């Protein structure tokens with residue numbers, strides 16, 4: 001009996017119920033029994049569970065029979081957050097259709113739109129699904145209309161389900177079988193497989209997730225990664241059901257995994273094509289690009305002794321997460337450390353949390369910054385990953401920054417508040433449209449630097465949590481930028497330099513100096529904090545000298561008390577760095593982000 005294959009993904013805004021629906025589908029197709037059902041089976045990373053978001057794409061095969069026909073449904077899970085957009089795109093390239101899931105109460109949100117556009121770009125069949133119809137305030141009819149207005153889906157095609165109770169899920173399985181086209185591809189042709197994900201197993205090494213586009217791959221066979229140019233032998237292959245289940249072959253249309261004794265995830269590139277070494281007919285699939293790091297920061301051990309421990313911890317992390325990148329960096333102020341690159345702010349936060357959990361190195365982190373491009377007077381383009389590398393103003397012909405297109409979806413009461421926020425962040429409005437009565441989508445082009453720090457939080461608080469934001473990279477644009485330096489007692493602190501708008505530099509400089517004054521503890525001597533652009537000092541604050549010696553109250557007698565006090569002081573110094581003879585705390589390194597609103 002031949003098997004009918006369907007490959008699909010569920011795409012949704014965060015919290016609209018993607019993982020819950022995936023669980024129900026696994027249950028309804030008998031892939032896992034009720035007893036085995038652990039809630040949100042697919043989000044298996046502990047951190048994902050804690051944060052309730054899906055970070056890495058997964059794939060599960062559901063095999064069952066219906067009306068005497070054998071089916072194999074491959075569910076490819078996609079990460080929902082903007083930081084992982086490239087992975088979403090690679091996962092979609094492995095599908096013929098998607099379930100576009102929308103919460104029956106919340107309606108269409110920014111990531112619904114972003115994900116739907118991505119599915120359209122890949123020319124996929126979209127099945128609109130309205131979830132959470134069990135909710136008391138569910139408004140499925142209005143949501144169906146919203147989806148029609150914003151995404152052009154047919155309200156009559158909307159499948160209504162409750163992933164919680166299971167209502168409508170059976171009908172959804174029928175819709176998947178009926179409406180999503182089966183994969184095409186010749187199992188006898190030369191092997192062509194798309195790598196859409198990978199993860200790391202301590203015992204087996206890299207596990208490569210593939211969709212076979214053409215041809216067949218067998219156990220023991222030699223394969224080649226076309227982009228990276230490496231060859232390996234397939235020692236095991238199989239599918240996730242949802243645990244690893246080894247098989248002997250994977251053929252055109254199927255989705256599964258390969259294990260090839262690869263020692264690091266860094267050697268497996270998402271988007272790469274697998275084929276046969278030396279085969280002239282081997283052809284790479286289109287659309288490969290390297291994941292782009294958008295945000296950088298410096299990580300330094302508070303105690304210089306911990307440098308190699310930190311390096312080991314970073315290496316362990318990078319083996320598991322190839323989109324995270326790091327290289328050694330030396331700072332006059334902070335000593336030896338690492339410059340680390342992330343896909344976005346959320347990615348940065350996740351990596352930091354893992355580092356803190358998995359090693360006991362005390363870290364000092366510098367303020368995050370985006371990547372800039374500079375054309376110097378000789379006409380060369382330089383890429384800048386850290387502000388202290390920005391050359392002197394006299395050497396700069398053009399200073400360019402990354403711009404992103406932001407879609408914000410808000411109830412119309414909040415349009416004014418969001419516009420104000422976007423304009424303050426130098427946003428240029430592109431469009432404004434209504435998705436339905438009372439809900440609008442605003443589109444702005446905004447410098448990434450203005451978005452990454454806190455725009456999302458600001459929009460959330462300005463819209464009482466109703467506004468949602470999504471963005472995609474547009475490109476680099478020239479801007480009037482400069483490097484703002486901070487000096488402590490006359491010494492420039494390289495790790496405190498930031499890039500900011502010239503028009504804003506004076507205000508920023510004053511704000512940063514003020515915040516630093518608060519963050520730097522009193523010393524036995526006066527500490528001068530200055531902000532400067534080139535050689536021009538634009539702000540100065542003074543931290544007055546300490547009046548009393550802390551040990552003075554020990555009256556010189558009780559040595560144990562004195563020791564205790566000194567010990568306590570020492571502990572307080574954790575996450576501190578000495579700049580010259582001035583101690584600066586971790587918090588102070590973030591002070592450069594203060595924009596003057598608070599300070």
Ligand SMILES: Nc1nc2c(ncn2[C@@H]2O[C@H](COP(=O)(O)OP(=O)(O)OP(=O)(O)O)[C@@H](O)[C@H]2O)c(=O)[nH]1
Nearest residue numbers: 015016017018019020052053054080132162163164
């Ligand atoms: N009442 C109700 N709640 C639901 C339904 N489906 C999901 N939920 C709840 O909605 C919340 C979010 O569901 P998840 O499945 O974690 O959402 P998700 O889209 O996978 O979220 P991310 O993984 O963060 O993208 C959870 O608290 C679910 O229990 C439903 O049909 N009805």
